[in-house]
Amino acid sequence: MLVIKDKMKFIKGILIIIIALALVIGILWGLISLLITLFTKKVDNQNEPKNQISNTIDTNQATQVSTIPENSVLNEWNLKLVNNDNSVDRTYVPELEEYADGIMFDKRAIKYLRNMINAMHKDKITGIWIQSAYRSYEKQEELFNRKVTSYQNQGKGQAEAESLAQKVVQRPEMSEHNLGLAADFNTVTNEFENTKAFTWLQKNAAEYGFILRYPKDKQDITKITYESWHWRYVGEEHAKVMKEKGYCLEEYIDYLKGAETV
Numbered sequence: 001m002l003v004i005k006d007k008m009k010f011i012k013g014i015l016i017i018i019i020a021l022a023l024v025i026g027i028l029w030g031l032i033s034l035l036i037t038l039f040t041k042k043v044d045n046q047n048e049p050k051n052q053i054s055n056t057i058d059t060n061q062a063t064q065v066s067t068i069p070e071n072s073v074l075n076e077w078n079l080k081l082v083n084n085d086n087s088v089d090r091t092y093v094p095e096l097e098e099y100a101d102g103i104m105f106d107k108r109a110i111k112y113l114r115n116m117i118n119a120m121h122k123d124k125i126t127g128i129w130i131q132s133a134y135r136s137y138e139k140q141e142e143l144f145n146r147k148v149t150s151y152q153n154q155g156k157g158q159a160e161a162e163s164l165a166q167k168v169v170q171r172p173e174m175s176e177h178n179l180g181l182a183a184d185f186n187t188v189t190n191e192f193e194n195t196k197a198f199t200w201l202q203k204n205a206a207e208y209g210f211i212l213r214y215p216k217d218k219q220d221i222t223k224i225t226y227e228s229w230h231w232r233y234v235g236e237e238h239a240k241v242m243k244e245k246g247y248c249l250e251e252y253i254d255y256l257k258g259a260e261t262v
Contacts, residue, residue, distance in 0.1 A: 074256055078109065078209070078235045080179055081253050084166070084223050087173040090137050094180040104134040106180035109209070109233040113183060116208035120200055128197040131188050131229070134180035140172040167225050176213065181233045183210075193228035205231060206239035211249065218248040 073079065082088050096104040105113055120128055135143075147169045151161035166174075176182040186192050205211065213232040214224045234242070234249065242252050 074253065076235070077106075078181065078233060079238060079249075079253070079256075080181075081249060082174060082176050082179060083170075083250065084174060088178055090173060092178070094134070096134055096180055099130060099133060103130050103132075104180060105183070106134070106233070109181055112208045112210070112233060112236075116205065116210060119204065119208070120197065123200060125197050125200050127195060128185060130183050131186060132177065132184040133182065135175065135177040137172040137178060140170070140175045140178060144169050144171050167223070170224070176230075176232055182213065183231050183233075184227075185229045185231065188229050190226065190228045198228055201231060206243040207236065209233050209236040209239050211239050211242055213249065215248055218251075221250050222248055 077094075080088070095107045097107040097110045099105050099110060099113065117128065117130075144165060147165035148158075148161045151164050152158070156164065170176075172178065177184075185197065186195070192198050201210070202212070210231045210233055212228070213230050214222050214227040216226040216228075219226060232249070234252075238252065241247075242249070245252075245255070247255060
């Protein structure tokens with residue numbers, strides 16, 4: 001009986017050892033499989049094509065760019081575009097300062113207007129004065145309606161009269177005079193282009209941040225007839241680029257946006 005008991009213990013011991021070995025082997029095989037998997041992924045990552053990595057970087061960069069506001073320079077107060085397609089809300093009224101005799105101008109730009117006029121005087125250009133600058137929306141509406149009536153008196157219908165008037169006097173909310181950044185010089189006629197003042201402005205106005213807003217060769221773009229007397233403040237940096245490239249304000253805004261047509 002003692003011999004049988006010893007055999008049973010022996011068999012049980014063998015079984016325990018076998019089970020233990022099986023567990024150890026299973027664990028070792030699991031670890032080996034994990035290591036093989038990790039190593040294989042590492043090799044695959046190292047062997048990825050470089051252009052795939054580049055594409056990933058480009059995607060990230062594109063995401064970052066899209067979160068940046070569109071060219072912030074376009075939001076500058078001195079570049080505000082007002083025309084037939086871009087109106088200004090009537091609630092917008094700039095902080096104004098008097099230039100002289102009730103002529104008001106944007107407070108942020110008036111020093112440049114003064115500096116420019118003073119420089120003209122130093123160069124013995126004395127035949128220069130400001131006829132009109134800032135206008136309220138009500139005043140602009142009055143001028144526009146007066147022009148419409150003038151065309152109606154010539155036999156034009158309402159729609160045609162308004163269309164013709166808008167080429168000469170902008171509607172309220174579509175006039176730069178509502179911004180307080182535009183100055184009309186002298187008699188507000190194109191006789192101004194024959195004056196020494198006009199010649200001086202063409203040469204030097206950009207140094208003070210001013211541009212000829214409605215040039216003769218840009219009427220198809222501005223949709224406004226040529227106005228030699230109408231000069232607009234945009235800032236020295238912008239005015240110089242516009243002068244160099246021969247852009248009107250509409251073209252310059254497109255240039256800043258990166259439009260292919262410019």
